[in-house]
Amino acid sequence: MIRVVDLHKSFGGNEVLRGVNLQLKRGETLVIIGQSGCGKSVLLKHVIGLLKPDRGKIYVDGVDITALDGDELHKITRRFGMLFQGTALFDSLTVGQNVSFGLERYTNYSEERIQALVKENLAKVGLRGIEHLMPFELSGGMRKRVGLARAIAYNPDIILYDEPSTGIDPIRADAINNLIIRMKNEMQASELIITHDMVSAYKVADRIGMLYGGKIIEMGTPEEIRNSKNPVVQQFIHGNAEGPIENW
Amino acid sequence: MFPKVKPPLFYINAFFEEVGEVGLLLFRTLKNLFKKPWEKGIFIQQLEEVGVRSLPVVSLTAAFGGLVFGLQTYIGFHRYIGPGSETYGGPIISLGLSKELIPILVGLMVAGRVGSSMAAEIGTMRITEQIDALFSLGADPIRYLVVPRTLACFIMLPFLTVYGDIIGMAAGFFYNVYLMGVNRVIYIRNTLMYIEMWDLFSGLIKASIFGVIIAIIGCWQGLKTEGGAEGVGRATTRTVVIASILILIVNFFLSQALPADI
Ligand SMILES: Nc1ncnc2c1ncn2[C@@H]1O[C@H](COP(=O)(O)OP(=O)(O)O)[C@@H](O)[C@H]1O
Ligand SMILES: [Mg+2]
Numbered sequence: 001m002i003r004v005v006d007l008h009k010s011f012g013g014n015e016v017l018r019g020v021n022l023q024l025k026r027g028e029t030l031v032i033i034g035q036s037g038c039g040k041s042v043l044l045k046h047v048i049g050l051l052k053p054d055r056g057k058i059y060v061d062g063v064d065i066t067a068l069d070g071d072e073l074h075k076i077t078r079r080f081g082m083l084f085q086g087t088a089l090f091d092s093l094t095v096g097q098n099v100s101f102g103l104e105r106y107t108n109y110s111e112e113r114i115q116a117l118v119k120e121n122l123a124k125v126g127l128r129g130i131e132h133l134m135p136f137e138l139s140g141g142m143r144k145r146v147g148l149a150r151a152i153a154y155n156p157d158i159i160l161y162d163e164p165s166t167g168i169d170p171i172r173a174d175a176i177n178n179l180i181i182r183m184k185n186e187m188q189a190s191e192l193i194i195t196h197d198m199v200s201a202y203k204v205a206d207r208i209g210m211l212y213g214g215k216i217i218e219m220g221t222p223e224e225i226r227n228s229k230n231p232v233v234q235q236f237i238h239g240n241a242e243g244p245i246e247n248w
Numbered sequence: 249m250f251p252k253v254k255p256p257l258f259y260i261n262a263f264f265e266e267v268g269e270v271g272l273l274l275f276r277t278l279k280n281l282f283k284k285p286w287e288k289g290i291f292i293q294q295l296e297e298v299g300v301r302s303l304p305v306v307s308l309t310a311a312f313g314g315l316v317f318g319l320q321t322y323i324g325f326h327r328y329i330g331p332g333s334e335t336y337g338g339p340i341i342s343l344g345l346s347k348e349l350i351p352i353l354v355g356l357m358v359a360g361r362v363g364s365s366m367a368a369e370i371g372t373m374r375i376t377e378q379i380d381a382l383f384s385l386g387a388d389p390i391r392y393l394v395v396p397r398t399l400a401c402f403i404m405l406p407f408l409t410v411y412g413d414i415i416g417m418a419a420g421f422f423y424n425v426y427l428m429g430v431n432r433v434i435y436i437r438n439t440l441m442y443i444e445m446w447d448l449f450s451g452l453i454k455a456s457i458f459g460v461i462i463a464i465i466g467c468w469q470g471l472k473t474e475g476g477a478e479g480v481g482r483a484t485t486r487t488v489v490i491a492s493i494l495i496l497i498v499n500f501f502l503s504q505a506l507p508a509d510i
Contacts (some may be wrong), residue, residue, distance in 0.1 A: 050380050076385050082384045088377035092369075103384035105285065150385070 001026045001190055002047060002158065007056035009042060016042050018214030019056070024158075029184055029191040031201045033236065034211035035245070037129070040084060040194040043211065044162055047107060048072045048194065060158075078106045081151030081189075087143045087161040088134040095122070095146050096131030101155045116176060121149040124186075125179060137195050141172035145179070152183060161193040165200045180204045198237050202226075210236065250364030264508060272388075273468050274460075278396050280391045287396050294400035298362050298459075302354075302408055309353045310412035312388075314419030317349065321420070322428050334430045338439035341415075341420035346443075346451045350412040352499055355407060355458035358364050360489040361465040366397055367487040370470025371480040379471065394467045406452040411450060449508045457502065458495050465491040 002024040003226045009017040014038040024030050034040050047058060047208060049065050052102065057064050065076050081102075089098050093145065099118045101111060109117070118131060125145040151159060164180065165173035177200050180182040184191055195201055199210055210218040210233050218233050237245030241242060321337035329336075370393055371381050374437040382389050417439075469483040469490075 045380065050383060070388065074388075077384060078386060080384065082381075084381055086376055088371075088379055088381035090381070091376075101387070107302045194510035228453055 001061060002192070004043075004047065004060070005057045007043070007046060007058070008054045010054060011041075011050065017046075017216060019051070020211070020214070020216055022209055022216055022219065024190055024192050027179070027188060027189055029186070029193065029204055029206045030215075031193045031208045032193060032211055033196060033198070033208060036193075037234070038195060038211050039214060040196075040211055041162055044160055044192065044194050046081075048077055048082055048160060054108055057145075074106075077155070077224075079156050080158050080160060080210035081154070081156035082160040083144070083151050083162060083164055085145050085146035085166065089143060089147060090149070091135050094131060094137075095127075095133050095138070097133065098135065098146060099131075099150045099153050101150065105216065106154045109197065110175040116155055118149075121153045122146070124152070127151045141168045141175070144168060144172075144176060146174075148179060148183075152187065152189075157187070157189050159189045159191045161189075161191065161195075163195055163197075164193065165195060165197045170199075173197065174203075176200075177203045197241070212236075269472070270464060270468055271307055271395065272323040273471075274464050276396050277464065280388065283287065283391060283437050284390075284427055285391075286496070287392055290392070291396040291400060294396050298358065298400045299363075299404035299407060301406075302358055302361055303364040305357045306354055306408050306412050307415055309357055310350055310415040311419045313349050313353055313412075313422050314341070314345060314416030317344055317416070318420035318423035322424055322430070330413075334424060334428065335438050336429070337420070337424055339433045339442035341424075341441045343441050343447055345416040345420065346413045346448045347410075347454075348451075348503070350416050351405075351409050351451045351454040352459065352495065354408045354412050355462065356445050356492055357406070357497040358401070358405060358459070359462045359495065360403070360488055363462040363487045363491045364464030366463065367469040367473075367483040368480055370467055371473030371483040374471060374473045375479060378432060389471070393426050394463070396470075398460055398463040398468060400464040403455050403459075405455040405459035405462075407429070409452055410448070413451065416428075422481045437505060444509060446510050454499060454502050454508065459496050461498065462491050465494065 002021045004020055007017050007020040020043060022030070022032075032040055032043065039121065042051065049068065053066055056066070058066050059077055060079070065073065065078065068076065093101070096118050098136055099121060100114050103114045103117055107114075121160070122128065125148050127142065127145055127149065130138070130142075138146065161180065164176050168176070180191065180193065181204055183189055193204065202205065205222050207220060208225045209216045209223055210225070211217075212232055218228055218230050220228070225233060225237065231244050235245050318337065318341055321340050324333050325333045342344055370379070379389050382392055421435065425432045425435055466487045468489045473479045473483045475482075
């Protein structure tokens with residue numbers, strides 16, 4: 001469904017991605033793990049077309065999106081829902097307006113239908129009667145859930161999550177994990193998740209890939225990753241300060 | 249460690265790169281001007297922000313601009329031409345205000361008030377990934393953010409300038425007629441005799457162009473913000489400085505280029 005081929009990207013002299021290859025299959029949840037600052041968000045932003053690679057291609061059902069722009073690109077991004085790392089809720093709009101934002105631009109549904117879908121999608125993430133609130137009035141966990149409701153409101157079939165469990169307490173993080181699993185089951189969506197939270201990764205993933213040094217150094221089922229022989233992978237999943245990974 | 253001194257060519261390159269960025273943004277804004285969806289809500293909100301909310305500062309600056317202009321013209325005529333000639337201050341004041349002082353004052357005030365807040369708002373959206381979110385939800389950031397702001401400034405600055413012209417001329421009139429006892433009837437007659445619609449109108453053309461400068465510079469700085477809260481502060485300051493300087497420079501060339509009368 002999504003195929004990333006030999007993706008390269010650098011900022012100034014900082015080579016962030018140095019040939020990433022991966023494939024997301026239909027209906028699959030793929031988790032990419034890696035250290036903070038290793039380029040996970042940069043990878044995700046390429047997949048949705050926010051960044052253009054220096055080299056390499058990204059195919060969505062065979063269409064190379066790195067060659068698209070503007071309205072052409074938006075025909076493809078209609079199929080994506082993205083939950084941003086800091087939720088990126090529009091702070092000048094209400095919760096309801098945030099959730100309806102994609103619906104108004106990607107669909108030509110009537111106003112009543114949009115309002116009904118706003119309610120329905122907020123309910124899906126366990127929120128009711130908060131349409132009129134402003135984002136700054138919400139707690140961190142609620143913001144994440146509103147961000148998710150906004151991303152899935154127009155029924156995309158590929159959902160991208162940028163560190164969905166970072167910055168909230170373990171219990172709320174687990175509630176988010178359950179939501180991620182439910183989204184896949186209910187919407188038959190394919191999911192690409194970026195995280196450095198191994199608990200979450202083991203729980204939701206069909207496959208896990210590790211991004212290190214600008215490349216995917218290992219890819220496999222949670223079981224295979226757990227038993228990986230690669231010392232870098234072992235160091236990361238056990239969270240050791242000692243090991244082959246350079247710290248700072 | 250000493251900061252590395254870069255060769256002059258670096259700064260020249262950087263300068264032209266920025267000119268290119270601004271030019272490209274202007275081009276993309278014009279290209280998106282009439283494309284759908286048309287963001288009516290934001291446009292109206294911006295009209296209010298740029299227009300209505302700027303009235304207090306424009307009132308004050310125009311009033312004191314008119315007063316001081318009135319004062320110096322009075323002194324000029326009184327001292328150099330002689331008593332009785334002060335009634336000729338009327339057309340001079342009106343001309344100077346409507347063609348130069350008021351458009352510039354309005355431009356500088358709006359650059360300080362509105363340009364800076366555009367940069368801060370869009371800059372904050374940039375560093376909190378809201379611009380990326382706009383895109384992922386099917387909105388074009390240029391169409392959604394830049395077009396309504398640019399249009400609002402383009403339309404509202406002439407209105408503010410007309411308003412400022414009225415206030416400024418009234419202040420000049422007040423100073424001469426009520427404070428210095430210049431003959432009211434002749435002052436008004438002289439003003440009406442010499443001033444032409446074109447004098448007012450050329451000031452409005454300038455104001456529209458200043459409006460575009462303010463919006464484009466504010467949005468440009470906002471969109472390229474990086475580096476957290478400090479970056480937002482930098483974008484804000486740079487917007488005011490760059491827009492103000494550009495307004496003064498462009499004003500001179502417009503004064504040169506626009507015919508004195510038609
Ligand atoms: N727009 C950008 N301009 C310059 N550098 C960037 C940009 N985006 C990301 N980077 C750099 O790329 C590297 C990876 O960032 P990121 O993908 O956000 O890391 P993470 O894996 O924590 O999500 C960082 O060193 C960051 O400074
Ligand atoms: Mg990140």
